[in-house]
Amino acid sequence: KQEVTQIPAALSVPEGENLVLNCSFTDSAIYNLQWFRQDPGKGLTSLLLIQSSQREQTSGRLNASLDKSSGRSTLYIAASQPGDSATYLCAVRLTGGGNKLTFGTGTQLKVEL
Amino acid sequence: DGGITQSPKYLFRKEGQNVTLSCEQNLNHDAMYWYRQDPGQGLRLIYYSQIVNDFQKGDIAEGYSVSREKKESFPLTVTSAQKNPTAFYLCASSMGRAGGDTDTQYFGPGTRLTVL
Numbered sequence: 368k369q370e371v372t373q374i375p376a377a378l379s380v381p382e383g384e385n386l387v388l389n390c391s392f393t394d395s396a397i398y399n400l401q402w403f404r405q406d407p408g409k410g411l412t413s414l415l416l417i418q419s420s421q422r423e424q425t426s427g428r429l430n431a432s433l434d435k436s437s438g439r440s441t442l443y444i445a446a447s448q449p450g451d452s453a454t455y456l457c458a459v460r461l462t463g464g465g466n467k468l469t470f471g472t473g474t475q476l477k478v479e480l
Numbered sequence: 481d482g483g484i485t486q487s488p489k490y491l492f493r494k495e496g497q498n499v500t501l502s503c504e505q506n507l508n509h510d511a512m513y514w515y516r517q518d519p520g521q522g523l524r525l526i527y528y529s530q531i532v533n534d535f536q537k538g539d540i541a542e543g544y545s546v547s548r549e550k551k552e553s554f555p556l557t558v559t560s561a562q563k564n565p566t567a568f569y570l571c572a573s574s575m576g577r578a579g580g581d582t583d584t585q586y587f588g589p590g591t592r593l594t595v596l
Binding site for chain 1: 511
């Protein structure tokens with residue numbers, strides 16, 4: 368059974384710092400991996416999707432990488448801002464699993480002034 | 481505006497009662513999903529539907545039921561058989577098979593259910 372782990376569970380950084388969030392998964396037979404953002408009490412917003420054949424994806428200050436063989440993905444946030452404060456979740460889609468996603472437990476990020 | 485709506489935002493239930501959570505989308509998506517989120521945990525899939533009049537159990541379907549009579553709607557009923565129903569419930573939709581490699585799920589704002 369696929370298990371997805373995110374470390375750290377919580378992170379607090381000063382504004383302007385570059386940071387890395389980690390996601391690891393146990394079954395490398397993935398179709399793709401997504402990073403989502405969740406604000407308190409809200410739904411999820413998709414940030415980046417990386418296909419299994421890709422190594423990274425970029426959107427603005429966000430860069431996500433994927434190393435399928437080692438079962439790892441990282442989300443890099445450059446020049447963090449207070450508005451980046453949220454919970455970040457990664458989710459993997461297995462091959463042959465339709466669009467069923469397995470989610471990690473999330474990293475709660477706080478960017479302080 | 482296109483999107484996914486869930487109602488109500490907050491729901492209180494007495495033990496032993498069934499309750500139904502609403503999920504509606506106007507994105508013309510074929511696939512819809514229900515997830516449960518507990519504090520400090522990731523989302524867990526309850527049920528999903530890839531097309532009208534068809535649905536499959538997810539990882540934690542016991543104590544829940546769904547219907548998919550219309551493309552736009554995918555209501556979730558939390559029955560009295562669900563032992564620990566207090567949680568945050570999220571609905572999502574996606575293009576499904578038509579979305580191909582980059583099919584992305586779009587989420588509603590969620591319903592917080594509390595059992596009194």
